[in-house]
Amino acid sequence: MIVRSLIAEAVGMFPITSISVSRTRKPEPVPGRYPVRFGTAELVRDTGRGNAWLVSVDGVAQSYVDLDDPAHLEFDYVRRFADVVDRRPPGPLDALHVGGAACTLPRYVxxxxxGSHQLVFDADGELVELVRAQLGLRVPGLRVxxxxxxxxxxxxxxxxxxLVVVDAFERATLAGGLATLEATRAIAGILRTxxxxxxxxxxxxxxxxxxxxLATLFEVxxxxxxLADPGVLRGRRFGNLVLAASAAELPTEELTRRTASxxxxxxxVYGAELRKLAGRAAPITDADAPPPPKPPDDLLGLF
Structure with missing residues (x-):
């Protein structure tokens, strides 16, 4: 998430009109603006790919989905998610996604x-209904x-x-309570060995x-x-960081080669270098949670 909808201008946009949402799947998605719980959603076609769509809320991208090719991942951080998922043992997954929007990663999985079974939690019911009506949510094994x-x-x-995936943002900031030690322990309990x-x-x-x-994850x-863009990792610009955690060994060498190419x-980043990055930072708790970072107003994109 967190990309300005100006990206859509780079790939091509239909004129935006105000349209009411039907609960019935339309033959073709209808680009436009739609009221949702956390603001105003925009649905924009990527004319370069034919049946690919950008969903944004108040100018902040939430999802990009290609209805003809769900394995196509446009946002870089979602590709990093997929890099980790692809290196799990072969076969179907039982996956939980906290934050869904147009369900890009669930469609990919x-x-x-x-044969995978997936459950998505999303707090914006109006956005879920928009996606269901315009982009469809009849994905095998998926419940929202x-x-x-x-x-x-x-x-x-x-x-x-x-697999548990947390990618839940409200108005460009991480949804409250999902980065805390308490939430992380709950997630660890849900995960299998x-x-x-x-x-x-x-x-x-x-x-x-x-x-x-990071300090919170290391506690659990x-x-x-x-996984991050080098400029973001060095603090030179605001951007996305993908973190993976497990009780089992992670495929660090494979991911290093894949992401570098x-x-x-x-x-x-992993091991001693990652612990050095965390330094003496204190874990986030329900009682001591800093406000989530907000992107600069002039930011055009993070991917």
Whole structure:
């Protein structure tokens, strides 16, 4: 998430009109502006790919989906998610996603790992209905539930998921309560042995939030790695950071090679170097949670 909808201008836009949402799937998605819980959503076609769509809320991109090719991932941080998922053992997954929007990663998992069972929690019911009506949510093995992330986590059984993904933003900031030690322990309990936790966060100069989130992950998981654009990692610009954590060994060497050779290279940081980055930062708790970072007003994109 967190990309200005001006990206859509680079790929081509239809004129934007105000259109009401139907609960019935339309033959073709209709570009336009739609009121949702956390602002005004925009649905814009990428004319360069024919049936690919950008969903943004108040100028901040939430999802990009190609309805003809769900394995196509436009946003760089989602590609990093997929890099980690692709290096799990082959076969279907039981996955929980906290934050869904247009369900880009769930569609990818369904396409690349047939037979997977996935549950998405999203707090914006109006956005879910928009996606259902315009882009469809009839994805094999996928269920979407409208609920707050922390409330949703409390309903899940222990040892019930191979993968938990947290990518939940409200008005360009990380949804409250999802980066805390309490939430992280709940996620660790939901994961099976060998399961993987993936999170997308954002940060800027000095990476103060990222350092505290790293400290939080290290309190719970023995294995943690970070994937980020080198400029973001050095604090030169505001951007996304993808974190993976597990009780089992993570494929650090494979991910280092993959991300270094990507179209937009990223660094994979782990081990002693990552602990050094966390430094003496204190874990985030429900009682001591810093405000999530907000992107600069003039930021055009993070991917």
């Amino acid at each position: 369904a396409a690349t790992r047939p 539930r409208v609920t707050d992330g922390r409330e949703g986590l409390a309903t899940r059984r222990e040892d019930s998921a191979d 060998g399961g993987t936790y993936l999170a997308n966060i954002t940060d800027g100069s000095g990476l103060p939030f990222a350092r505290r989130f 998981f023995p294995e943690v790695l970070l 990507a179209a937009f290279p990223a660094r994979c």
